[in-house]
Amino acid sequence: MSAAPTTEVKPAPPAIEKIKVKVDGREVEVPKLTPDWQGKFAPTTMLQACDIAKKDVPHYCYHPKLPVAGNCRMCLVEFGTPALGPDRKPVMNPDGTPKIAKSPRPAIGCATPISPGMEIYTSTPGVKQMREGVLESLLINHPLDCPICDQAGECKLQEYSVDYGQSASRFVEAKVHKPKAVDLGPRIMLDAERCILCTRCIRFTKDVAGDDALGIVNRGSYNTIATFPGLPFDNNYTLNTVDICPVGALTSKDFRFQMRVWFLKETKSVCTSCATGCNVLISSREEKIYRYTPRDNDAVNGPWMCDAGRLNFKWIHRADRLKDVLVRGQKSSWTAALSEIADKLKQAPAGSVAIVASARQTNEELWLISKLKTKLGALSDSVERTGDADKLLVSADKNPNTNGARLTGICFSEMGINLPKIAAGIAKGAIKTLIVFGEDVTKHGISTELLGKLDTLIVSDILPNATTSAAHYVLPGCAHAEKRGSFTNTKGRVQKFLQAVQPQGEARAEWDFLHDLVYNVTGKNGFLTIEGLFNEMAKDVPAFNGLTWAGLGDTGVTVKI
Amino acid sequence: MSFTVPANLEAEIDELITHYPVKRSASLMLLHALQEHFGHISPEATQWVAKKLGLQPINVHELVTFYPMFRQTAPGKHQIKVCRTLSCALGGSHKLHEHFCTKLGLDPHAHGLQTTKDGKFSVEFVECLAGCGMAPVMMCNEDFHEGVSNAKADEIIGGCR
Ligand code: SF4
Ligand code: SF4
Ligand code: FES
Ligand code: FES
Numbered sequence: 001m002s003a004a005p006t007t008e009v010k011p012a013p014p015a016i017e018k019i020k021v022k023v024d025g026r027e028v029e030v031p032k033l034t035p036d037w038q039g040k041f042a043p044t045t046m047l048q049a050c051d052i053a054k055k056d057v058p059h060y061c062y063h064p065k066l067p068v069a070g071n072c073r074m075c076l077v078e079f080g081t082p083a084l085g086p087d088r089k090p091v092m093n094p095d096g097t098p099k100i101a102k103s104p105r106p107a108i109g110c111a112t113p114i115s116p117g118m119e120i121y122t123s124t125p126g127v128k129q130m131r132e133g134v135l136e137s138l139l140i141n142h143p144l145d146c147p148i149c150d151q152a153g154e155c156k157l158q159e160y161s162v163d164y165g166q167s168a169s170r171f172v173e174a175k176v177h178k179p180k181a182v183d184l185g186p187r188i189m190l191d192a193e194r195c196i197l198c199t200r201c202i203r204f205t206k207d208v209a210g211d212d213a214l215g216i217v218n219r220g221s222y223n224t225i226a227t228f229p230g231l232p233f234d235n236n237y238t239l240n241t242v243d244i245c246p247v248g249a250l251t252s253k254d255f256r257f258q259m260r261v262w263f264l265k266e267t268k269s270v271c272t273s274c275a276t277g278c279n280v281l282i283s284s285r286e287e288k289i290y291r292y293t294p295r296d297n298d299a300v301n302g303p304w305m306c307d308a309g310r311l312n313f314k315w316i317h318r319a320d321r322l323k324d325v326l327v328r329g330q331k332s333s334w335t336a337a338l339s340e341i342a343d344k345l346k347q348a349p350a351g352s353v354a355i356v357a358s359a360r361q362t363n364e365e366l367w368l369i370s371k372l373k374t375k376l377g378a379l380s381d382s383v384e385r386t387g388d389a390d391k392l393l394v395s396a397d398k399n400p401n402t403n404g405a406r407l408t409g410i411c412f413s414e415m416g417i418n419l420p421k422i423a424a425g426i427a428k429g430a431i432k433t434l435i436v437f438g439e440d441v442t443k444h445g446i447s448t449e450l451l452g453k454l455d456t457l458i459v460s461d462i463l464p465n466a467t468t469s470a471a472h473y474v475l476p477g478c479a480h481a482e483k484r485g486s487f488t489n490t491k492g493r494v495q496k497f498l499q500a501v502q503p504q505g506e507a508r509a510e511w512d513f514l515h516d517l518v519y520n521v522t523g524k525n526g527f528l529t530i531e532g533l534f535n536e537m538a539k540d541v542p543a544f545n546g547l548t549w550a551g552l553g554d555t556g557v558t559v560k561i
Numbered sequence: 562m563s564f565t566v567p568a569n570l571e572a573e574i575d576e577l578i579t580h581y582p583v584k585r586s587a588s589l590m591l592l593h594a595l596q597e598h599f600g601h602i603s604p605e606a607t608q609w610v611a612k613k614l615g616l617q618p619i620n621v622h623e624l625v626t627f628y629p630m631f632r633q634t635a636p637g638k639h640q641i642k643v644c645r646t647l648s649c650a651l652g653g654s655h656k657l658h659e660h661f662c663t664k665l666g667l668d669p670h671a672h673g674l675q676t677t678k679d680g681k682f683s684v685e686f687v688e689c690l691a692g693c694g695m696a697p698v699m700m701c702n703e704d705f706h707e708g709v710s711n712a713k714a715d716e717i718i719g720g721c722r
Contacts (some may be wrong), residue, residue: 214619215619216623231618
């Protein structure tokens with residue numbers, strides 16, 4: 001991306017008045033206003049107050065990042081407000097406490113604002129009975145097919161049924177059967193019988209994704225989520241509806257019937273498909289990745305991610321992954337290859353080496369490469385990757401770490417301007433050694449013929465391509481899901497990701513073998529762990545000064561870019 | 562598919578829209594107007610209304626499927642509507658509905674409007690027709706019938722043939 005980098009600066013939130021309410025007899029102080037789904041301040045609701053008081057209020061239709069609909073009634077609670085006398089003054093109990101007038105009717109917690117002195121009751125027999133009633137009615141026409149339902153294990157209907165459900169159904173009438181396995185769109189399958197009609201999917205699609213494609217058709221017990229017949233549900237955010245659907249009605253065609261969720265190991269990571277760097281959870285089992293789901297981070301992606309990024313992990317398991325260290329086409333070992341390479345680099349005259357790194361590599365790796373670059377006086381650059389942006393999350397920059405490449409000095413603000421110089425240098429014979437990381441340079445102006453002129457071509461990559469076939473040394477690297485590291489996103493947020501699965505074959509994390517190589521070439525030692533390496537880098541790169549691996553936390557830190 | 566609304570009907574519809582502060586509010590009136598003209602609301606008609614009002618087709622489709630009075634396919638020539646609200650339910654309207662269905666070869670337990678294969682008759686339940694004192698009550702097209710026995714039902718069918 002050649003656009004000028006911008007760091008996101010958030011204004012400090014305004015001071016919000018606090019008010020006191022009681023939740024189940026315990027007094028809590030809650031802000032009078034709370035950010036609503038769009039981040040605008042709106043009166044705090046009873047449900048939010050209960051949340052602050054750490055009292056769970058079961059709910060289906062409420063979602064903090066969607067407009068409030070108030071249709072499921074699962075969040076009904078009882079409440080009371082300070083009683084006022086005829087003089088509009090609070091009435092006091094004999095012991096001096098304000099008398100509370102209990103509301104004769106319950107109210108939905110998700111849409112009822114709190115008021116000073118309010119008392120909310122979430123665990124009375126009445127509230128329990130209401131929850132039981134709501135659940136019973138939701139289950140009337142439900143097919144109870146949990147054993148074959150993908151949502152089982154992370155289903156709100158199951159969870160609340162454990163808390164408030166009945167073990168036997170009292171329903172003796174015939175169930176209404178609704179369509180099952182409805183093909184809503186290329187990535188989404190609907191089971192209308194499991195739907196509880198909370199409208200989360202409709203609201204997300206209309207109000208967040210901006211594609212008014214879903215609606216409820218038919219009437220009464222025949223109500224069904226649908227698109228207009230013949231119009232597929234197909235925007236780049238459809239899979240988020242699978243995440244927010246509280247039940248197993250909306251399922252991902254990709255994940256459907258693939259794995260029971262309780263077997264999955266979840267690893268905190270980030271998406272690498274564009275410079276936004278949406279936070280994700282990688283779900284894997286026995287070294288196989290089954291799905292990506294978005295991980296909440298209000299500084300980056302909120303609770304959402306795009307479909308393209310979410311499904312872009314299949315290549316990690318491709319059978320043709322590079323798995324062996326190759327020296328001139330022959331299988332070799334890391335020790336042998338790295339010491340040969342180090343010897344060659346140490347002898348290389350200044351200016352005879354060039355480096356093409358990838359903006360898909362991590363900050364730590366790029367920094368290590370920049371150490372090599374300085375030592376060797378090498379020309380370096382990386383490859384720009386652009387595509388379409390949208391209004392919600394997707395960035396036009398398809399490299400996850402463009403800013404990392406800039407900040408570590410691998411490339412200039414305008415990425416790729418050194419590539420023609422490198423090509424010219426090779427053509428002239430001035431550049432004899434080329435080191436390439438994760439890019440097929442034959443597609444970026446350094447043709448196979450040019451590569452043939454080199455004395456030494458050192459390539460590290462994940463999948464085979466024309467550059468790896470031409471290489472004298474092939475060093476098999478890792479997908480980000482197979483290693484740890486950090487990226488700097490388009491707004492300057494430094495975010496770390498953890499390792500979900502093991503590298504394939506002989507492959508090693510790039511930072512890990514780069515460390516050995518840099519040590520061999522420059523003689524500098526240090527950092528054998530990613531933590532140590534990151535902290536070392538943070539001291540060295542001005543933009544990262546003051547950062548620590550631990551300090552990045554789960555959601556990252558924004559730096560000035 | 563070619564779906565054309567005659568110019569005079571379109572003019573009428575454009576005028577209808579001006580009655581409402583928000584275009585969307587005219588949805589039902591437009592659907593009624595189109596159904597009156599075409600006999601039912603085809604998917605093309607739904608799309609036409611959506612386009613006219615600046616909506617998505619699903620917004621209009623929701624209405625068409627919500628109200629049983631909107632027909633998504635052509636109904637029978639004779640539309641039999643049996644009331645099933647309380648008085649009529651007590652007065653035997655389910656038996657009457659069943660009688661019509663058996664007589665016409667339809668499924669008495671199916672949900673919603675059913676039409677005979679020859680397209681002559683449609684049978685459906687409706688809610689209160691405001692003749693509660695004379696249950697069971699029904700309509701055949703625009704004609705209203707009170708206290709309908711099975712014999713009277715047969716007569717009504719006979720009259721239609
Ligand atoms: S499909 Fe899921 S999200 Fe949509 S209304 Fe039904 S239960 Fe709610
Ligand atoms: S918006 Fe970008 S970072 Fe986010 S999920 Fe999509 S491709 Fe990945
Ligand atoms: S969560 Fe409050 S009504 Fe659904
Ligand atoms: S209940 Fe049938 S007409 Fe009123």
